[in-house]
Amino acid sequence: MFFHITLERNMQLHPRHFGPHLRDKLVAKLMKDVEGTCSGRHGFVVAITSVEDIGKGLIREGTGFVTFPVKYQCVVFRPFKGEILEAVVTMVNKMGFFAEAGPVQIFVSNHLIPDDMEFQSEDVSNYTTSDGSVKIQKDSEVRLKIIGTRVDATEIFSIGTIKDDFLGVINDPGAAS
Amino acid sequence: MSSFEPFNRLVRLAARAFYDDITMKGDNQPKTGRGDNRGMTVVVLDALTRRQWVREEDLAKALKLHSKQLRRTLRFFEEEKLVTREHRKETAKGVKIYNAAVAATADGQQPVKEGDEKNKMHTHSYCCLDYAQIHDVVRYRLHRMKKKLKDELDSRNTIQQYICPNCGRRYSAFDALQLVSMTDEYFHCEGCNGELIAESDKLAADEMGDGDDNARRRRREKLKDMLQKMEEQLKPLMLQLARVKDLAVPEFGGLLAWEARVHAAARVTGDSNASDFSKSSQGQGYGGTPMPFLGETRVEVALSGMDVKEEGTEPDTKSANVKVLPPWMIKKGMVLTKEQRGEVKHDMKSDQSSYAIDEKKPGVEKEDEKNLQDEYFKAYYAALAKRQEEQEATSRRLREEAEKYKASTSDLSNGIFEAPYDRQVGMKSKRADDENDDVDWEEAVPTGNTGETFKLADLNAQPEASGDDEDDIDWEEG
Structure with a gap:
């Protein structure tokens, strides 16, 4: 689920950036530092939308770096248990398959794949129904439901299922090509 | 009201299915034996199915629960989305509005107590079943x-x-x-x-x-x-x-809306209902359960009044055959109403008149024979005419007259009892009297103590009455 929230961060700026473009440098550095990171609390920071406030800088003793408290608004993404996501399959093996929904990795074990889908280890390993009408392989798009998340300080890993109504392949690249 | 029933049944079933063994424990209640109040939730829900919006204090009284306990239960149900509650600060006036509204629902089981007439603001909580939500909640619960x-x-x-x-x-x-x-x-x-x-x-x-x-x-x-x-x-x-599923869900709306609506409905159907209720509710006991006797008595009194009037008119029409007795009966009835309210209906309605009349009637008969009938007729009809104008005064006088007769005729109580035999021999024309007497004789025996007390009261009344009677006779004859 996406959220638009306000976060705060103390930015350290090297003295060489002091000058007329100090603010731009600060924002650029903020984006570089923050976007794409993951915090266990808020999830993945997808994008910074605006910088609300830059506080007074504090020169650190010894180094000459200046610390600015920066308030910024950003879009974060965090998977929740029970949430339905659309994801792209990245890897298929005998134990299940891995998929990615943006920055989030999701594993779907073979117990959580419908029983009528069998693992096929052809040149491209896949899960296929007995009549071959539905096929899950690498780069397939699937709709899945998160049944559990493990949130570390810098990482979020999820387990999903496609064993429920209206879940499964939504766009089969193999069939299209 | 008919649409409520399936929903009420639903509530009752759900209560028994899901809330049967839920115990409302306080945070600091270690003892398990006495504090076990499982099933209370079911009782509360059942009670709510019989009500609409109800003040929680009233509900507590009706269920004989402590209000804190009830509140805890209701809060639980509120969380369960079965019940909507509303709190508002109100004065005694607000309470009255609510009472009137409750009266108008004509549920008959609404516990109503007159609010204390202080002008302080009190926060009152009201609760009500939310049928629409209950329907959804139960379905969702089953689904889950x-x-x-x-x-x-x-x-x-x-x-x-x-x-x-x-x-x-x-x-x-x-x-x-x-x-x-x-x-x-x-x-x-x-x-x-x-x-x-x-x-x-x-x-x-x-x-x-x-x-x-x-x-x-x-x-x-x-x-x-x-x-x-x-x-x-x-x-x-x-x-x-x-x-x-396909029935229209009964909606009460908010408390205010409900009150307003019920009020309006009451006004349409007639204010008498509401006013009666408020009247009776004053006499109503602490427990909140309406006492059936009170209401009935009220009705009986009204009826007896009507009866008196009817009988008052009767003598005029058929004065030829039944001359003296109807007025006498009326008079006795009036006396009785003064003395003993409860006896009234028996005397007036059913012809098996009670002991009081038995005693006096023989005396009356004798009197009729002995004394000048015309004089009494005159006196009675004059009295009747007057009474139509002002009932109170006449009734009093009639009473006095009755006592006068008593005083004059019955020197001894024995004489009264002997009288019927005489009368039966002497006069057979008055059928009603005969019936009365027969019944009286039968009745007089079993109702021993009440009859005696009554007699005693009469005897006591006699001495002072006799003094007055002399004056009365003078006045009337002159």
Whole structure:
């Protein structure tokens, strides 16, 4: 689920950036530092939308770096248990398959794949129904439901299922090509 | 009101199905024996099905519960979305509005107590069943129960566990990212690089896995059993839900809206209802349960008044055959109403007149024979005419006259009892009297003590009455 929230961060700026473009440098550095990171609390920071406030800088003793408290608004993404996501399959093996929904990795074990889908280890390993009408392989798009998340300080890993109504392949690249 | 019934049934079923064994415990109630109040929730819900908006204090009184206990229960139900509550600060006036509204619902079971007439603002809480929401809540609850069991049965939503057959290390699906190997299709143990197997796999060779498998199967059986049981035990509830599905849900609206609506309805149907209720509610007891006697007595009094009037008119029309008696009876009735309200209806309505009349009638008969009838007729009809103008005054005078007769005729109480024989021989024309007498004789015996007390009262009244009577005679004759 996406959220638009306000976060705060103390930015350290090297003295060489002091000058007329100090603010731009600060924002650029903020984006570089923050976007794409993951915090266990808020999830993945997808994008910074605006910088609300830059506080007074504090020169650190010894180094000459200046610390600015920066308030910024950003879009974060965090998977929740029970949430339905659309994801792209990245890897298929005998134990299940891995998929990615943006920055989030999701594993779907073979117990959580419908029983009528069998693992096929052809040149491209896949899960296929007995009549071959539905096929899950690498780069397939699937709709899945998160049944559990493990949130570390810098990482979020999820387990999903496609064993429920209206879940499964939504766009089969193999069939299209 | 008819649309309420299926929903009320639904509530009652749901209460018994889901809230039967919920105990409302305070945070600091260690004792379990006495504090066990399971089933109270059901009682409260049942009581609410018989009411609309109700003040929580009144509900507590009606259920003989402590208001704190009730509040706790209601708060629970509010969280369960079965009940809507409203709190508002109000003066005695607000209470009255509510009371009037309650009276207008004509439920008959509404406990109403006149609010204390202080002008202080009190916060009162009102509660009411929210049928629409209950319908949804119960359906959702059933759905969730079924889904949970089914999911577990299909081992959906369970996080897969993996086990290493070599070193016995266990992994969960969360670790999948670390376990995946680039070389083959399997997960590999981080420690010994052995191939992991999913825990529920039949191939789990090791005895721990085997035991686990058995446990899993047993659990499966249990779940299946539970699901089946749930289906059959909740069948009535589900049937009721299906029945209710297409019905219009009764809506009370908010407290204010409800009050206003009920008020308006009451005004249309007639204010008498509300006013009567408020009147009776004053006399109503503390317990809040309406006392049926009070209301009835009120009605009887009105009837007796009517009877008096009717009988008052009768003598005029058929004065020829029944000359003296009807006025006498009336007079006695009036006397009695003054003395004893409860006796009135018996005397007036049923012709089996009670002891009082028995005693006096013989005297009357004798009097008629002996004294000048015309004079009395005149006196009576004059009195009747007057009484039509002002009933109170006349009734008093009649009473006095009656006592006068008593005083003059019955020197001894024995004389009274002898009288009937004389009369029966002498006068057969008056059938009503004969009937009365017969009945009286029968009745006089069993109702021993009451009859005596009554006689005593009369005897007491006599001496002072006699003095007045002399004056009265003078006045009337002159």
